[in-house]
Amino acid sequence: MTGEEIAEVLAWDSEFFGFRIGRVRAPDLKPEVARRLEAWGRDHGLRCLYLLLDANDSPGIRAAEEIGFRHVDVRLTRGRSLGGDLEAPPEIEPAAEKDLPALREIARRSHHASRFYQDPGFPDERCDALYERWLERGFEEPDQQVLVIRQSAQPLGYIVCSNLEDTCGRISLIAVAAGASGAGLGGSLARGGLAFMASRGCERAEVVSQGRNVPANRLYERLGFLTLRMEHWFHLWMDEGAA
Numbered sequence: 467m468t469g470e471e472i473a474e475v476l477a478w479d480s481e482f483f484g485f486r487i488g489r490v491r492a493p494d495l496k497p498e499v500a501r502r503l504e505a506w507g508r509d510h511g512l513r514c515l516y517l518l519l520d521a522n523d524s525p526g527i528r529a530a531e532e533i534g535f536r537h538v539d540v541r542l543t544r545g546r547s548l549g550g551d552l553e554a555p556p557e558i559e560p561a562a563e564k565d566l567p568a569l570r571e572i573a574r575r576s577h578h579a580s581r582f583y584q585d586p587g588f589p590d591e592r593c594d595a596l597y598e599r600w601l602e603r604g605f606e607e608p609d610q611q612v613l614v615i616r617q618s619a620q621p622l623g624y625i626v627c628s629n630l631e632d633t634c635g636r637i638s639l640i641a642v643a644a645g646a647s648g649a650g651l652g653g654s655l656a657r658g659g660l661a662f663m664a665s666r667g668c669e670r671a672e673v674v675s676q677g678r679n680v681p682a683n684r685l686y687e688r689l690g691f692l693t694l695r696m697e698h699w700f701h702l703w704m705d706e707g708a709a
Contacts, residue, residue, distance in 0.1 A: 472502060473510075476488060482596065486510065486514075488515045489516040495527075497532075500529035516699065516701060517700040518698070519698050520695070521698055536700060536701055538699050539677070539698070540699075542676070544691035545691060553657075554662060560611065561604075571643075572623065574598060575644055577641065604638065611626070613662060615651050621643075623651045625640040635659075635660075636671065652681075656689055677696075
């Protein structure tokens with residue numbers, strides 16, 4: 467593996483957060499590769515380097531921790547079949563542009579279990595803006611669809627479904643307004659998203675969640691999702707001041 471193959475600079479993340487960010491490309495982290503990563507990051511002017519490792523890669527995890535990578539998240543990928551009769555709850559409907567202000571507010575407050583909020587190197591206000599932008603892309607990109615649930619015409623939650631043109635659909639984001647949690651709206655949104663993906667010809671659905679997000683994980687288990695992969699996210703900061 468050459469130096470250029472060790473990692474890559476992430477242009478979008480770097481521009482969004484305002485400092486250079488990279489990601490390790492190696493699928494498993496050998497000790498000899500790990501020892502070269504910090505120098506690679508400094509040579510490329512990085513402040514932060516992402517690393518995603520399989521949960522069973524104990525040697526790689528030890529190698530990462532030895533050079534200063536900090537564990538920030540457990541990444542769970544789940545999947546289920548979309549066979550059988552899937553019917554969307556009647557209260558679920560496509561979002562409209564007029565819903566965006568209310569949905570942005572929900573997005574800013576709903577994804578604090580993510581690895582970015584858990585790492586103090588990323589300012590909370592930029593994390594808020596990250597999920598606002600993620601939601602907005604659901605309106606802009608042709609392979610995504612935003613569905614909402616309303617009460618008295620006011621959106622109380624959303625689900626973003628993506629990759630609708632192949633046989634595997636994905637739940638990209640799902641959130642419910644803080645004052646409406648515990649009323650079963652998340653389940654209705656998820657069932658609506660599954661029915662929508664099935665109606666587009668998807669045969670399977672996948673979703674990624676954080677290990678610390680217990681309510682979301684319980685929801686997916688109730689809906690029949692099975693765990694496909696468990697991985698660990700790590701961040702390495704090139705300067706202690708950022709962390």
